[in-house]
Amino acid sequence: xxxxxxxxxxxxxMVPRYPRSITTTELASRLEExxxxxxxxxxxxxxxxxxxxxPLLVDENSRPYRWSFDRNATMDIIPALDLPAxxxxxxxxxxxxxxxxxxxxxxxxxxxxxxHRTLLREKNPLGQWPDRVRVINRGLGGARPPxxxxxxxxxxxALLREYQCKLTYQARSWPEPExxxxxxxGLIFRDPNVYLIGxxxxxxxxxxxxxxxxxxxxxxxxxxxxxxDFDLDLYxxxxxxxxxxxxEPVYLKLRCDKPVLNHLIESPLGFDQITTEIDDKxxxxxxxVGDTQDLRWWLTAQAVHCDILEPAWLREEIEDTLKQGxxxxxxxxxx
Amino acid sequence: xxxxxxxxxxxxxMVPRYPRSITTTELASRLEExxxxxxxxxxxxxxxxxxxxxPLLVDENSRPYRWSFDRNATMDIIPALDLPAxxxxxxxxxxxxxxxxxxxxxxxxxxxxxxHRTLLREKNPLGQWPDRVRVINRGLGGARPPxxxxxxxxxxxALLREYQCKLTYQARSWPEPExxxxxxxGLIFRDPNVYLIGxxxxxxxxxxxxxxxxxxxxxxxxxxxxxxDFDLDLYxxxxxxxxxxxxEPVYLKLRCDKPVLNHLIESPLGFDQITTEIDDKxxxxxxxVGDTQDLRWWLTAQAVHCDILEPAWLREEIEDTLKQGxxxxxxxxxx
DNA sequence: CTTTCATGCGACTGGTTATGTCGCGTTACT
DNA sequence: AGTAACGCGACATAACCAGTCGCATGAAAG
Numbered sequence: 001x002x003x004x005x006x007x008x009x010x011x012x013x014m015v016p017r018y019p020r021s022i023t024t025t026e027l028a029s030r031l032e033e034x035x036x037x038x039x040x041x042x043x044x045x046x047x048x049x050x051x052x053x054x055p056l057l058v059d060e061n062s063r064p065y066r067w068s069f070d071r072n073a074t075m076d077i078i079p080a081l082d083l084p085a086x087x088x089x090x091x092x093x094x095x096x097x098x099x100x101x102x103x104x105x106x107x108x109x110x111x112x113x114x115x116h117r118t119l120l121r122e123k124n125p126l127g128q129w130p131d132r133v134r135v136i137n138r139g140l141g142g143a144r145p146p147x148x149x150x151x152x153x154x155x156x157x158a159l160l161r162e163y164q165c166k167l168t169y170q171a172r173s174w175p176e177p178e179x180x181x182x183x184x185x186g187l188i189f190r191d192p193n194v195y196l197i198g199x200x201x202x203x204x205x206x207x208x209x210x211x212x213x214x215x216x217x218x219x220x221x222x223x224x225x226x227x228x229d230f231d232l233d234l235y236x237x238x239x240x241x242x243x244x245x246x247x248e249p250v251y252l253k254l255r256c257d258k259p260v261l262n263h264l265i266e267s268p269l270g271f272d273q274i275t276t277e278i279d280d281k282x283x284x285x286x287x288x289v290g291d292t293q294d295l296r297w298w299l300t301a302q303a304v305h306c307d308i309l310e311p312a313w314l315r316e317e318i319e320d321t322l323k324q325g326x327x328x329x330x331x332x333x334x335x
Numbered sequence: 336x337x338x339x340x341x342x343x344x345x346x347x348x349m350v351p352r353y354p355r356s357i358t359t360t361e362l363a364s365r366l367e368e369x370x371x372x373x374x375x376x377x378x379x380x381x382x383x384x385x386x387x388x389x390p391l392l393v394d395e396n397s398r399p400y401r402w403s404f405d406r407n408a409t410m411d412i413i414p415a416l417d418l419p420a421x422x423x424x425x426x427x428x429x430x431x432x433x434x435x436x437x438x439x440x441x442x443x444x445x446x447x448x449x450x451h452r453t454l455l456r457e458k459n460p461l462g463q464w465p466d467r468v469r470v471i472n473r474g475l476g477g478a479r480p481p482x483x484x485x486x487x488x489x490x491x492x493a494l495l496r497e498y499q500c501k502l503t504y505q506a507r508s509w510p511e512p513e514x515x516x517x518x519x520x521g522l523i524f525r526d527p528n529v530y531l532i533g534x535x536x537x538x539x540x541x542x543x544x545x546x547x548x549x550x551x552x553x554x555x556x557x558x559x560x561x562x563x564d565f566d567l568d569l570y571x572x573x574x575x576x577x578x579x580x581x582x583e584p585v586y587l588k589l590r591c592d593k594p595v596l597n598h599l600i601e602s603p604l605g606f607d608q609i610t611t612e613i614d615d616k617x618x619x620x621x622x623x624v625g626d627t628q629d630l631r632w633w634l635t636a637q638a639v640h641c642d643i644l645e646p647a648w649l650r651e652e653i654e655d656t657l658k659q660g661x662x663x664x665x666x667x668x669x670x
Numbered sequence: 671c672t673t674t675c676a677t678g679c680g681a682c683t684g685g686t687t688a689t690g691t692c693g694c695g696t697t698a699c700t
Numbered sequence: 701a702g703t704a705a706c707g708c709g710a711c712a713t714a715a716c717c718a719g720t721c722g723c724a725t726g727a728a729a730g
Contacts, residue, residue: 002716004688005340006388013415020417024706042689044707053341054413063697063706069414076412082352085442087491088435091524092443095434096427107420108427111446119495132494134567136525136576145601156422159467160454172597189426190471192602212601232469241471255667262507266480266547267527301632303660307667319664322657325638329654332590332642339687339717359677377718379678398726399677 007036011046012069018057021066074110089115094135099191103149144192145212154217155196159184164201164224168216169209177215183224186232188241197235199225206235250295253286253310260305284309296321342371346381347404353392356401408445416453424450429470434526438484479527480547489552490531494519499536499559503551504544512550518559521567523576532570534560541570585630588621588645595640619644631656 014030015022024043031038047067050056055070093112096105151167158165165184170177181201188195194211237247256264258281265275265283273287289295299308299318308315349365350357359378366373382402385391390405416424428447431440486502493500500519505512516536523530529546572582591599593616600610600618608622624630634643634653643650 005343008340012413015414088439088442104423107423133522187468297636301635304656307663315664321639322661326657329650
């Protein structure tokens with residue numbers, strides 16, 4: 001391929017999406033780095049030619065000119081998105097839409113759009129793919145609390161660059177919002193919330209900040225202080241997120257009703273699950289699972305359809321939960 | 336941009352990923368369609384030049400030559416991914432990995448890779464982004480039953496092109512696998528399963544096929560017969576998926592304990608949720624939700640932490656479930 | 671087995687395109 | 701006001717491109 005065509009491609013990749021931009025001079029030096037030695041004049045000419053075929057924006061008020069790529073456009077060069085890939089994007093969109101903060105999703109939008117266009121372009125003249133697929137999300141489908149766009153962006157950038165960030169934050173127990181400087185260590189996405197793990201300048205201990213409680217955020221360009229031994233996985237497994245009730249895995253033995261719980265046969269709860277058919281109406285499974293809150297919820301809800309054979313202590317715990325719940329519903333019903 | 340450079344790009348986009356391929360003659364006619372009038376000779380030269388800079392594969396045994404794009408080659412995207420977009424891809428990967436069949440995910444792999452490289456390239460010399468973010472998926476984290484790659488591909492392609500497809504399938508009640516011809520109407524992804532909705536040739540009625548029960552699949556190039564009035568949404572809402580217990584939404588009123596259910600305040604269950612603070616330890620919510628099985632599970636598990644004020648029939652239903660569950664656990668405990 | 675046809679490819683050539691250079695005008699900063 | 705950086709038109713040269721022809725090859729057709 002000729003030098004020129006290759007340079008065109010390289011240049012296109014260097015032009016960032018609006019509202020960011022790059023100057024002709026920057027382009028010149030970055031092209032030099034990549035081994036293209038051209039004069040400024042050529043670059044100026046190139047950009048003009050390219051903008052005939054690509055949605056390039058130019059700000060002629062600043063000098064040197066600043067070039068950007070249209071905010072919503074994206075072009076996959078090689079090779080065009082094939083059908084299965086486009087489909088998968090479409091699916092990904094359906095899955096992620098309720099999960100990720102809208103601002104985060106907006107960064108994927110150009111790619112989803114590209115996929116969508118590919119599907120519509122396909123032979124199917126009716127373009128009815130959207131009528132053909134549904135994703136049904138589990139759970140109650142409640143709304144996620146909205147995370148402020150600036151906050152999310154500031155936090156992610158700070159994390160990546162190991163900078164501090166300043167947040168206007170109000171913890172549940174604080175009487176009013178405060179401006180705090182955070183040393184971020186990690187981000188945890190746990191439906192429906194996004195947690196920032198880190199320390200607050202001037203206060204003790206590692207904290208969890210729920211991102212939707214922050215109303216403003218900006219990066220502070222100073223390096224964070226981070227304990228040598230901090231490890232996000234250890235932190236999670238220490239139980240700080242209230243997920244694991246204990247570090248010990250649970251060896252679970254259930255006697256399940258058919259056909260209600262049939263799906264457990266095909267979607268085992270864990271790698272080591274052993275399933276034993278008992279009779280037409282019953283089967284047993286034995287499996288090791290994490291000792292989580294979600295496990296308890298599940299067992300409580302499924303208690304009608306299965307017997308918890310082991311461990312006894314967990315059965316008793318569930319029994320107790322059921323008893324308490326029953327007491328409440330009865331009281332409410334009589335009131 | 337010169338005619339030539341534009342043609343290079345267009346050609347690159349036309350070359351499909353291995354194992355698919357395109358002949359020089361096809362390229363010629365497709366370029367013609369796009370308004371490039373060039374001789375075969377030029378196309379031949381172009382491909383050779385391009386293969387110096389791109390991983391193009393050529394099969395010289397067939398005549399005309401067949402060209403493909405390297406299967407694993409990364410898609411270059413214009414403009415290059417910016418930091419937030421790359422981060423979002425990384426997140427999307429974490430969310431989707433447990434949700435989508437591996438083969439489907441593999442189609443996104445080039446994009447994930449591109450994002451990952453972008454992150455590593457970033458100023459952060461440690462490249463420790465992976466240590467900074469976790470996604471914790473809810474639920475029990477059981478394995479999804481694996482969907483055969485060919486099956487998934489055949490089904491999606493058939494759906495999109497409105498073709499029939501042939502599957503080797505064994506429904507739960509069938510003594511052994513059978514080869515069936517399906518007229519696919521729609522796909523439903525519902526964790527943890529993927530359902531194909533359609534009719535089976537020679538049998539009555541609209542069926543649900545659980546994709547992981549199919550072991551082989553291929554597209555049959557004949558148009559499907561599809562009832563005029565079939566609509567995927569109507570189908571789902573007709574209760575066929577066992578999701579909605581009734582079409583009537585439920586007007587739910589709960590008295591909840593603080594702080595256990597505090598999250599309901601910030602992540603409302605529905606758009607119309609009204610929250611009322613009662614005292615230090617209690618608040619009430621009123622909200623309209625779908626009448627689903629998931630709702631019942633959730634209420635059963637949360638009965639310890641809230642009173643179901645309305646509707647009474649639902650409270651009684653949950654009470655009954657709790658009673659039944661309690662009976663079982665007691666029996667099991669005494670056995 | 672021969673013929674025929676489509677394709678690949680080397681070589682040549684006219685024509686197009688790309689690019690460095692220069693000079694001038696404009697703008698922004700000092 | 702002076703100066704430096706940038707944009708841009710013009711131009712000449714060099715590089716590259718693309719059509720054409722001829723021949724070789726291999727597959728399909730007769």
